[in-house]
Amino acid sequence: MNPSHSRHATTSPVRRLKRSIGLVLVPAFLLAGGTALIPATAFSAPAATGNLTIAPNLESFTLDNGLQVVVIPDRRAPVVTHMIWYKVGSADEPEGQSGVAHFLEHLMFKGTHDHPNGEFSKMVADRGGQENAFTSTDYTAYFQKVAKQHLPLMMTLEADRMENLVLTDDVVTPERDVVLEERRMRVDSEPGSRLQEALNSITFVNHPYGSPVIGWQSEIEALNKEAAIAFYDRFYTPNNAVVVIAGDVDVDAVHKLAEETYGKVARRAEPGERVRPAEPPLAGERRIAVSDPRVRQVSLSQTWIVPSQTTGKGRTPEALDILSYILGEGPSSRLHKALVLDQEVALNAGAYYQGSALDDGRFGVYAVPRPGYTLEDMERLIEAELHKLIETGVTEDEVERARNSMIASAIYAQDSQSGLARLFGGALTTGQTVEDVQTWPSQVQAVTPEDVVDAARTYLASVPVTGELRMEPPVVPDAAQSDAPQMKDKS
């Protein structure tokens, strides 16, 4: 269990070595939005469940101070997952302070007046509880998983740190070093992560989604107590949060507990509308190459900005989901079949749709060439597959296969209580409603082959932004690099 990790909702261009329905689709599906807590009787065949409702017994209410509470009863075991989601992420940061949302997430474990540094975690651990937190572009979330009798304490502690955080330089300074080490570990030490970060920064050049969630190194170094507290005071308020409680609970009892704990927290701020700078249409081709002496295998990654679950109209987001599956997720996906199986030019090839976002999201494709083939080959062949798809369409059979897999994944996903909590928390902090999530299967079921081709033609016919991971030797000799261990953020 790694504390306080930032969560980058991206798909690595080099995916798992092997595909498998259960292991790849479930995460893809969780990004897309939808999982089901359905009775076994509702299920007759993998295909026949498009009209199912996800978590039909979910209840949601809002306290007087504006805090939304979502309760998902699941009585199968006496365990509760308690999460609080703040509607603030890296895309809400002040200019020049990239990383402050994630830095604050770390600092939220540093204690309050009533529960000084370390006490929160000790109280959770002493009760056998597990806890952690994560930050994304659009949200910051904290959670504990505990035996159900400890839920009131978790709510008390979480409500306390919503308004009573105490920070001193003594705890802030070493924690900034921890975050810098986290950045070195997650990004700077991983050539693939460096490419993703660089590609992202040229995909979104004006919108803050172009900044890394963890922050640019120079800007992390400049963060301090004051910046963190200012961010906290601006965004950590009950009217900017959603509490999700999944597990062995009674809705009325939770309502009463919520009034007694979170209900006592005053509205501390009015964060207002979440309006971010728009991404303008840009002329020309955008391309970035990251070289690293440690790269042993080159790869290609391309992205388009596309509507998200929230900004997409009608069935567009679901059509993009199915497009992504047909193009590059299933074991018989077009890119895998063409590049890996038939032409035998790639070790790996696929696609993803990152649709969980308050503003527009991303659609991506990637390929890893076999020895003897180049990134240019990959680019040309991916373009050819896309072109073919747009020109000749997709078959009803392909769409049916995609729908079935996605809905089956929804049934598998119901096995996880915390998965359900995450699903709703993520949706509600990126502009979706409970109903949007609950009716996701029927929206998927309604997608037609024409919808899929329309989505491809509308959003993927333009020139993508291209990232290349290359093997070229570094500009800086090894010896010099050892003296200056910081790598540049962009290559």
Place this chain on the structure above:
Amino acid sequence: MAQTLFALRGPVSALALSFVALLGLMRLAQAVEIQEVTSPKGITAWLVEDHTVPIIALDFSFDGGSAQDPAGKEGLTRLLAATLDEGAGEMDSETFQSRLEELAVSINFSTGKDRFYGSLRTLTPTLEEASDLLALAVNQPRFDEAPVERMKDQLSQSARRNESDPDAIAGRSLAEAMFGDHPYARPTIGTAETLSGLTAADLESQQGKLLARKGLIIGVVGAIDADTLAGVLDKVFAPLPEEGQLIEIADFEPDFGTEVNQQLAVPQTTILLGLPGLTRNDPDYQAAFVMNHILGGGTFTSWMYEEVREKRGLSYGAGTSLSPYAHTGLLIGNAATKADRADETVKIMLEQIRRMAETGPSEDELQSAKQYLTGSYPLRFDNSGKIARQLVALQNAELGIDYFDRRNSEIEAVTLDDVKRVAKRLLADKSPTVVTVGPKQG
């Protein structure tokens, strides 16, 4: 969470089922129990039956893992795991994979050093076809040339990536330093060179050596009753040969006390410390488990976390873990820090080890550790797949069907003297092997 194993209580009542010999039955919670199911043809599995969600998770393991790779054929068992589901019976790779996709069924194989693992995930309506596919994969894999070559290339790609990955380099260096010329020192994934020489004939031979009824262990969770499971067990596993052909792996004590510095142009130095640990059947194992939790276990309260991360900001992750194998055990510490603070970080980590060996924890720390370890035990079982894996792991370690019942009382029974004694046994008067991988210093 249907099958979370809770409210650990009382033993075993018997239950008779038509044609299924039911040897033991553990009550784990109000409605959750482990049944030991033996099929008509003599295949035994542990079953947690739960019909809340229409899912079945079946996990299994065979005796023998990557330590069984013949010398010079490193990576063979790993390749076997990658190719068993790449075509079987009449179905070629594409047909087989496509059928899995249509049914929304997943079949996976993997390998450890000591055992070879498999799993099946299916929804209830597709159980029949899913188990047919699993039976084919286990008994009649094809090892066609195209998919075998494809998997070799993918594994080679990973092996090559490992050559420049600091964590992988550190892990391999530690294994080489501590395991010496024991088979455990060999890389599970092999190398680009050894992988390139592997053939379908090698795979068939390795399949015959490992995939056998003797040593087979099975755990099943979900919407399936014992009768139905018995049929599945017979179909999938009964056709296997009675015995494999395993080479004997020697028990041994790992080396320690060496220092390995690997130079790599990365912005951070990865640190691994290694000491001999314990095998799972060691009488001191639970005491060591509690000791490790205090020293560097999983919560935000351990000594390593406090001293390395919280107080000094040296590393994002800092911890220790016990790695029990069948023939030896390790205790491993890890951290990653800016190159110019690597020496300081190693020093702080060694100080915690020394402090644990010399003074040990306080009674309060012991109580907190026991409260966490007992209180969080049920959280390990929060989905079908995890429970199925636990059912297999318990049998692998020969802990007995009543282990879920005993486990928390075993933790409770650990005394301060036990922890101090095992800390001395494992940590005192021993210099750990220290591996650092990072940029040149000075």
